[in-house]
Amino acid sequence: MKYELSPLGDSAVIVQLGRVISEETHHAVRNVTDYLQDNPIDGMVDYVPAFSSVTIFYIPMEVIQGHSYSKIASPYEIVCEQLKERFDNITFTKRKESRTVEIPVCYEGEFGADLQIVADHNQISVEEVIDIHTSGEYLVYMLGFAPGFPYLGGMSEKIATPRKETPRTSIPAGSVGIAGSQTGIYPIETPGGWQLIGQTPSILFDIEKDPPTLLEPGDTIRFYSISLSEFKNMKEEQG
């Protein structure tokens, strides 16, 4: 497995693991983050996995502690050395264990406000849009944009639809949308330009939980259709 290291300013390093969005690169990203979780480098405060990279944040002063401090000591160089040592020990494998998370979605009424737009754009029926959306398996590549917001791969091009020209100023938490050939779920209320096709009663972000998000990078998710009354029941069960 190849990688490239480059600085993001004076307190972070980007490990580039590929140039395209692919499942193979995603597995490399997960191998690196799993390894870092168990074998952190000196002074590391955070790491952020993305589609084809992992960024590691560190405190330069902590990195050089324990190393003979001189005018030429470069925290970045020490970090790179430590990373190279670690990466020599990683065997890059396709991970076998992967969670599958089932996400109930109500596509009815206001929840599916833009279903007709998606259907018209792709010259299919609303029912077909729902069928296609619920028959796919989606891979969580990364979380970002909002807490717990999943960047998903695997949506069928048959329901790909451009974003709204004017974004909505407020989209309720749990809204399921389509933007280009991506699909995703808004975990918290936020403005946004995605075409809304449904809403899930599942809670994607909860500060009381550890981790605070329902989904994690590497999860596989499936959507299944529920009725409005099922949606209401699930909401009530959550209290």
Place this chain on the structure above:
Amino acid sequence: MKIIKPGLQVTIQDTGRFGYQRYGVIVNGVMDQLAHRIGNILVGNIGDEASLEMTMKGPEIEFEEDALISLTGGDLSATLNGQSVKRWRPIYVKAGTVLKYGACASGCRGYLTVAGGIDVPVIMGSRSTYLRAEFGGYEGRALKSGDQLKIGKRSDQSKKIFDQLAHTDQPFVESDWFSASDWGSENTDQHVIRFIPGREWSDFTEESQRLFTETEFQLTPQSDRMGYRFNGERLERSEQVEMISEAVTFGTVQVPSEGNPIILLADRQTAGGYPKIAQIASVDFSKVAQLKPGEKVRFKKITHQEAEQLLLEQEQNIQQLEQGISLKLR
């Protein structure tokens, strides 16, 4: 501490929320890390206690019990019971005293640090207010009139400073020792911001690289804790290549297709997909945080290694200040 008038978006912040960016949870935290950190050192706080961050217009606050405070960051014309007070030093304040802010005289962000810190629940390792997700700080929101803030337990160091100053009939006593307010090392020009070339620096045309380093950029009013947007010469890449989103950080300078640079700040998203022309050197973050709309800056290119050395020097200066205060209190 009781909030009498709220000021402009006054929030509780600490250094920030680390370890949760992989879940899409933003770092948050103070805009001016240096002012916040020096403030904590001046009142004897051990570690990273939460302070109040105010922008342009500070609040009016009544102290309900005796306190040891410091005011750092921009000059927002603070007064205690109507008398002006100095920044960058510990101040003993008697119960009943009212802290009030006036016009913004220089900089734009002020910090009020209290011995013991502002006591709000720690959520995911931080007391910082995350406004959009409505958690952290005081009920996840900016302060309002009538809010009452609890103050945490004073450290031994804080008690020593407190005891040194707490002999008075006056509403407050300022310490005669203080910290320098200028931590920008040799770079004293407030409007020169140093940067390291960003990941996509070489994707920009030579002309754009030249314009970025040789012309002025003006901060626009469309700027907030998430990012500072600048107006200036249009910056262009040689080719419009679609990018794959990756992590960004404080001080990352992105250029969207319309060609104006944006410096990402405390409330930035965890990842971004715009080309990064530059990364502001950490040593100048404090300067950036104190810029206000309408001000003009120049960006000065330095090497990665220079940025590291400047940061380590600044760090050593701060440690010297800490040691100096400890010696004074022995």
